[in-house]
Amino acid sequence: MLAEAARRDPAAFSPLYHRYVRQIYRFCYVRLGNQQAAEDATSDIFLRAMGSLHGYRGGSFPAWLFRIAHNVVIDAHRKSRPAVALDQAGNLASADPSPEDQAVARSEAHRLRSNLDRLPEEQRIVIELGLAGWQTAQIADALGKRPGNVRIIRYRAMQRLQTLLDPPDDVFREHQP
């Protein structure tokens, strides 16, 4: 209803903005890795959305918005190498981390980030939207999939990440009793 109203009267766009700005911002942050890039992309997304409302033909507004966000983020990603979120990542495990722990966290975040980038795009997007706080139903809506499909994609993504993150072991050898 809000989207319909905003299409007829762009001044009514504000409630939509407030409803989705945090999810969009956090998605941009996960993808782009730092605050400035996330803010720039978020601004771009909502400005584009507002300017494109005449082309909105109904249906799921968050799905429509996500498609804009997806394109903006791709563009932003192309323009600059993603930076690792050094300023705010990795401090959840301890309220007062030591410098050593911070360094570990930074390298760990970088390792996770780079391995996320190695996932197939669909798997990566599902993980990133989840990290950004999107619910399964919202992700399914955005990707045009059923929630069950999203869960399967997420599970495969986690399996793949597990493969990428864990080094191969060499414990196998024949045992002669």
Next chain:
Amino acid sequence: MTDRERNQADLLDGFVRDHSAVPTELDAGIAAISVQLAAELTPPEPSARFVRQLDQQLTAGPAASSNNHQAVLPAVAGTELTPQTALADWREAAVGPRRSRLSELARLAAAVLAIMLIGSVLIYMFSDRDDALAPGVSDIPNLSRQILVAWDPHDGEDYKLFIVNADTGEIHKLTPGPAEVDGVSERYGSWSPDGQHIAFVRMESGEAHLLVSRAAGGEPLDLSAETGISDVSAFSWSPDGTQLAARGQNTAGAYGIHIINANGSGASVLIADGDSTANHLPAWSPDGRQVAFIRSEGRSSERVYVVDIDELNAMPITDEIGAATLRWSPDSSRIAVTAGRIRKSVLVMNADGSGLQRLIHPEAVVLSPAQWSPDGNTLAFAFSDPALPGEYVMDGTVVARLDGLWRPLTEIAGVPEWSPDGTQVTILTSGITEQGMNTHQSSLYLVNQDGSNLYPLLEDVSLAYDPPVWRPVSDPIEPQPASTPTPQVVLTPVDQPSPTPDILTEPPRASLTYADQTQTHGAHTYCWPESLRSGEMRLTCSEADRGPPDLPAIHVPAGASLSFEVEGGHAFAPLGAAAVRLIPYPEPSTTGLTFDFPGTGIPFEQGPGGTFLIADVPDGDYSFEVGITMDIHPGNQGNANYAFRVIVGDPDAPPPEEPERFQRS
């Protein structure tokens, strides 16, 4: 080790310790990575300053904004985003192109691997679907097609045991009492070898008791209370069904593997834990002579032991290989183990540990226990194969032969379990939350052993991640001695004669899907059955189409009442009116009987759907159509999914204690 690594290791150990059933290594790995992701990459909230400034910029109006921006909306990941695409995705995932894609990827990966590994012991190649890997099809009647699952119908984690009929999808709760008992969970169900009893673990108030129930239901026997063996985490039936080997704690407080009499008459220690060792996952050999188990002396030190039941001489048959699961071959000559300190592989060895071989190349990660086919010639397991790093991930469930040849079974990766006749396999998938934690929103699929006819028996429900277990034998289940209510007449398709209806040749499609933009307030929607299993069907609905003329049929015996049940819906699309039209089968030209339920009067808040009695239906065979009106709230849109059930008999009667088919046999 840093604090972070230590915390993660503790989490992992705790997870495994708390869930000592077979497939926990999957959950543990996923859980660890989920925690990592959430801890390292959870983004911050936008600053209030930024939100305010952008709001002001937008509020200034389109003219002040970048009005030149035109959203470019190519499809994400090459996919047009429509509900129809979602349906097509589901269908592809279920049957067609997805499997072809898997085959292509599998062939590509196999070709590369074959080049890389030429000359080595393992040769990776693929065979056609009708190759010699197919297990022999048994001639025994399919009376054993009952699958035991742990399920919470209320989407929580207070699981109860249910028996699912693989042919009809009918579900019966095993133990008496309601399903929604908070704080009580029943898991790890296992059929006795004769299929007449089921052992399981009931967890309540922090205690885990081993119980045995008749397969026909009734009050179970609490073996823990009878024998003093408590805190049971894993167990295995003896082949004669008189005893169980179980990990637990005895009355003296000592943990270990105990032998418990199935009638509760006593228990004895088989292998006691040492000061620094713990013995897990006992598995009784099919010949009854030995019990294999996994001994742990610390993290990733797990090795496989075998103890002779008569001589009690426990001997290691592997090194510390990080063993996680083990399975005896049907002839007791071999043991299949999933093992590896970090990534698991499938190892097969003789029962004395000799002849060790790896069934899959070292880069692949095995994701489930390796399950022997009933003929002992093949193993099914799920795995993920990095194949060509950065390009493809080939994963799914495969069937491997002992000489290293293997073929894909399905693209869906999950815990497989063979049907007793080897013709089908169930696949249990797991689900995870936004943060990647396992919520047990799982699906249970059924697929023919050649990979055909994949369809979901249970989809996106709260199943425990315990291997669903097929009833092992074909003998009828002995009826409960106590009086049982009159069995409900079970709906049976006329072209699928009971008691052994054919397996569906087409999987059910997704339940009805609405195109968001076309659904309007109060629109009447016609639905038609896509497929029919006994007692249940799924319908696809459309405003315009009336569906294919070739409808399946039901049989209504003389004097039977008929009712129509609707489940599902959406808060913004409560059920309005409903109608059923019964059409004599196979004479669709006849007008048929129409039953209207103009106002269901059931608000969504009181539970979507409802049950409507259809009276005075002459006996005969009928196909039918269903029409419903959904009171779509003006301005709302979205998908609403309804499931329909036509019940012949009294819908309020308690479910039958045993399926009708066993009575007829």
